[in-house]
Amino acid sequence: xxxxLPGEDDPRRIKVREWFEKNPNPTYAQLAEQGWTASNxxxxxxxxxxxxxxxxxxxxxxxxxxxLPYTINAIALNQCGQSLLTHGTEAQRQKFLPGAxxxxxxxxxxxxxxxxxxxxxxxxxxAKRDGDHYIVNGHKIWTSVADEASVGVLVARTDPSKPKxxxxxxxxxxMNSPGVTVNPIIDMSGNKNEYNEVFLDNVxxxxxxxxxxxxxxxxxxxxxxxxxxxGMTKPxxxxxxxxxxxxxxxxxxxxxxxxxxxxxxxxAKVYIEGEILRLLTFRNMTNxxxxxxxxxxxxxxxxxxxxxxxxxxxxAKRSQGASGMIRxxxxxxxxxxxxxMFSNWDYAYWFSPANTLGVGTQEVLLNVVAERVLGLPRDxxxxxxVPFSELSGGLAxxxx
Amino acid sequence: xxxxxxxDHEFLRDSAAKFVDEQVDLSPxxxxxxxxxxxxxxxxxxxxxxLGWSAITVPEAYGGLGMDYxxxxxxxxxxxRALAPSPLFGTLAGAWAIEKAGSEAQKSxxxxxxxxxxxxxxxxxDETGSxxxxxxxxxxxxxxxxxxxxGTKSFVVDAASxxxxxxxxLLDGRKDYFVIDRSAAxxxxxxxQWRDITRQVCKVVLNDxxxxxxxxxxxxxxxxxxDRMYLVLAxxxxxGIRMVLDDAVTYAKERIAFGRPIGxxxxxxxxxxxxxxxxxxxxxxxxxxxxxxxEDDGEGSLxxxxxxxxxxxxxxxxxxxxxxxxxxxxxxxxxxxxxxxKRARCNAELLGSPASQREQVVRMLEQKAA
Numbered sequence: 199x200x201x202x203l204p205g206e207d208d209p210r211r212i213k214v215r216e217w218f219e220k221n222p223n224p225t226y227a228q229l230a231e232q233g234w235t236a237s238n239x240x241x242x243x244x245x246x247x248x249x250x251x252x253x254x255x256x257x258x259x260x261x262x263x264x265x266l267p268y269t270i271n272a273i274a275l276n277q278c279g280q281s282l283l284t285h286g287t288e289a290q291r292q293k294f295l296p297g298a299x300x301x302x303x304x305x306x307x308x309x310x311x312x313x314x315x316x317x318x319x320x321x322x323x324x325a326k327r328d329g330d331h332y333i334v335n336g337h338k339i340w341t342s343v344a345d346e347a348s349v350g351v352l353v354a355r356t357d358p359s360k361p362k363x364x365x366x367x368x369x370x371x372x373m374n375s376p377g378v379t380v381n382p383i384i385d386m387s388g389n390k391n392e393y394n395e396v397f398l399d400n401v402x403x404x405x406x407x408x409x410x411x412x413x414x415x416x417x418x419x420x421x422x423x424x425x426x427x428x429g430m431t432k433p434x435x436x437x438x439x440x441x442x443x444x445x446x447x448x449x450x451x452x453x454x455x456x457x458x459x460x461x462x463x464x465x466a467k468v469y470i471e472g473e474i475l476r477l478l479t480f481r482n483m484t485n486x487x488x489x490x491x492x493x494x495x496x497x498x499x500x501x502x503x504x505x506x507x508x509x510x511x512x513x514a515k516r517s518q519g520a521s522g523m524i525r526x527x528x529x530x531x532x533x534x535x536x537x538x539m540f541s542n543w544d545y546a547y548w549f550s551p552a553n554t555l556g557v558g559t560q561e562v563l564l565n566v567v568a569e570r571v572l573g574l575p576r577d578x579x580x581x582x583x584v585p586f587s588e589l590s591g592g593l594a595x596x597x598x
Numbered sequence: 599x600x601x602x603x604x605x606d607h608e609f610l611r612d613s614a615a616k617f618v619d620e621q622v623d624l625s626p627x628x629x630x631x632x633x634x635x636x637x638x639x640x641x642x643x644x645x646x647x648x649l650g651w652s653a654i655t656v657p658e659a660y661g662g663l664g665m666d667y668x669x670x671x672x673x674x675x676x677x678x679r680a681l682a683p684s685p686l687f688g689t690l691a692g693a694w695a696i697e698k699a700g701s702e703a704q705k706s707x708x709x710x711x712x713x714x715x716x717x718x719x720x721x722x723x724d725e726t727g728s729x730x731x732x733x734x735x736x737x738x739x740x741x742x743x744x745x746x747x748x749g750t751k752s753f754v755v756d757a758a759s760x761x762x763x764x765x766x767x768l769l770d771g772r773k774d775y776f777v778i779d780r781s782a783a784x785x786x787x788x789x790x791q792w793r794d795i796t797r798q799v800c801k802v803v804l805n806d807x808x809x810x811x812x813x814x815x816x817x818x819x820x821x822x823x824x825d826r827m828y829l830v831l832a833x834x835x836x837x838g839i840r841m842v843l844d845d846a847v848t849y850a851k852e853r854i855a856f857g858r859p860i861g862x863x864x865x866x867x868x869x870x871x872x873x874x875x876x877x878x879x880x881x882x883x884x885x886x887x888x889x890x891x892x893e894d895d896g897e898g899s900l901x902x903x904x905x906x907x908x909x910x911x912x913x914x915x916x917x918x919x920x921x922x923x924x925x926x927x928x929x930x931x932x933x934x935x936x937x938x939x940k941r942a943r944c945n946a947e948l949l950g951s952p953a954s955q956r957e958q959v960v961r962m963l964e965q966k967a968a
Binding site for chain 2: 199200201202203204249250253447448451452456462463465466467469470471473474477478480481483484485487488490498501502561563564565567568569571572573574575576577578
């Protein structure tokens with residue numbers, strides 16, 4: 199057991215740092231040539247970096263003043279891109295991955311629909327085979343960065359005669375195709391965030407855009423969501439990103455607000471929770487280094503980190519009192535501003551209801567943990583075994 | 599970075615698990631009217647000594663196994679999971695006090711006896727349960743070539759079983775540490791009706807008792823020993839959370855109501871999923887605290903206080919939920935659910951409340967920031 203992170207004199211770090219000294223202000227394309235934008239991926243895309251080496255490379259990228267590639271192109275580099283390594287064809291890899299790794303082609307994930315997000319298996323968007331093409335129709339929502347994306351990872355129903363989870367397939371679509379309309383959503387925080395709704399109206403996509411086989415969709419999507427949730431098992435305030443309880447405590451101490459007896463104990467509780475999440479990221483790293491199958495992290499980690507972020511943001515607000523109810527007061531300082539729009543407790547707070555909604559609601563995650571981790575009986579879903587086309591109500595109609 | 603147990607750790611844990619599963623029998627405690635005198639408190643001791651557990655962290659130079667705190671929690675996790683009644687906690691606490699406060703000669707005299715079965719206890723808290731009281735709950739007086747102690751200590755774990763008791767007492771305005779014989783003249787020990795009947799907790803009244811001063815006594819002794827006692831309780835609590843979770847999960851799969859196993863209802867599932875989260879958090883904090891104390895890297899005190907506050911708070915919650923899932927049968931004396939509930943509740947008070955440990959956490963962070 200050893201909680202020490204690789205130090206300044208680590209030979210792996212020195213090698214990476216030397217490269218940055220020789221190549222100041224590199225482009226992401228240059229980083230991708232080194233295999234550093236997805237360093238944990240196998241060659242030729244990454245460098246098969248173990249978790250510790252990846253940690254070093256990431257730290258050095260930040261040290262060079264660059265934003266991390268997988269925050270710029272999260273869907274491609276974190277959630278979905280690796281599906282091409284396991285399920286894609288060589289032609290798909292050659293077509294899609296170089297642009298993604300260079301952060302030149304931004305990807306988005308066309309999953310949730312207005313009819314349901316957590317019950318993703320009930321989605322209604324359809325893809326019908328028509329010769330060497332599919333014709334896609336549907337309405338997606340809560341699609342992060344769809345307005346910037348050139349590639350969409352779409353899950354759609356290819357076979358309504360099968361039960362809901364069985365007839366789904368995944369496609370890689372060109373977001374600039376005719377029939378794709380993207381409208382930004384203004385969420386309750388009042389900011390134009392990264393969310394959009396996406397209309398797919400008779401979008402014609404080539405048959406070779408299919409990832410894996412027809413009907414593989416549910417399995418591929420579950421793998422991608424699991425990867426996404428592992429990434430959220432971190433101590434940051436919003437889905438693991440942004441300031442942590444260490445930063446909160448730091449601000450409370452610097453402003454003297456920690457001496458408020460009505461705040462102090464709750465702040466300590468949140469601090470301890472944050473340290474737990476930090477330790478769970480270490481355990482996650484260790485499991486990856488040792489090749490141990492992912493254990494508790496993932497759904498369970500997100501189950502812990504999402505309400506933690508809400509409690510943290512709430513304490514930040516409580517420390518500000520009435521003045522915290524004014525837009526963007528920034529009453530409680532942050533030591534630095536490295537988290538983009540989350541570098542402000544105000545935004546973190548008004549955004550925080552989303553923590554327990556996105557990537558599966560908290561209630562669904564609790565079910566997943568109870569069923570998959572603890573082995574409790576599955577929740578009954580009367581729609582799970584019935585052919586999708588026979589379901590009553592609007593579901594079947596929409597799918598026709 | 600390596601947050602994983604080694605094969606040696608796992609071996610130690612598995613052999614400890616086998617031992618407690620074979621040896622610990624709580625059934626005498628599940629008869630109504632039972633108290634700690636029915637726990638068979640000293641019955642396992644010879645075997646525990648044989649396994650080396652009473653001297654597990656004692657340096658090899660003093661006849662111990664010289665293992666670190668990660669090794670220790672492999673053992674404590676199992677004794678805690680099984681609520682194994684034995685004077686291990688008191689002996690560990692007393693040994694740490696001697697290790698920190700004793701002179702070379704005193705350590706060479708006392709510590710090797712642990713491997714031969716010496717039992718210890720540590721008396722610090724006063725009659726109110728406070729560890730911070732600088733008043734004269736026990737006063738030391740020089741007398742001839744020795745020292746004599748008078749006064750009252752309470753909440754002393756394992757005092758009735760102990761051969762020697764380490765006592766904090768006021769000598770010339772300083773709080774120092776002294777060793778007394780439990781059987782010495784003037785020592786009166788009352789076993790308290792402590793609600794956790796798997797643990798022996800006593801009041802110790804001293805009336806002019808002959809004592810030996812530990813020569814390296816200082817203000818650093820108590821915080822150093824306390825951090826390790828936190829770790830022991832936290833390791834017990836973390837393992838206990840896992841135990842009561844597993845029991846509740848098993849029961850929720852078997853118990854049928856409204857035509858389904860009760861574990862199929864979200865009201866039950868969600869409670870148990872949340873406890874699975876605390877179990878994981880507790881386990882991570884305890885292992886980290888054990889590592890930090892072993893490394894002596896300056897983070898040990900913070901890690902130990904965090905571990906003790908989080909694990910005891912969540913052990914309370916988990917044991918309560920466990921009884922709720924079992925329903926009314928879990929509320930009977932004949933079921934062991936209440937033994938865990940009481941262990942959890944008592945662990946959250948024995949060394950101060952979780953809130954008091956969080957206060958320590960904040961103070962340490964304030965000091966670090968200053």
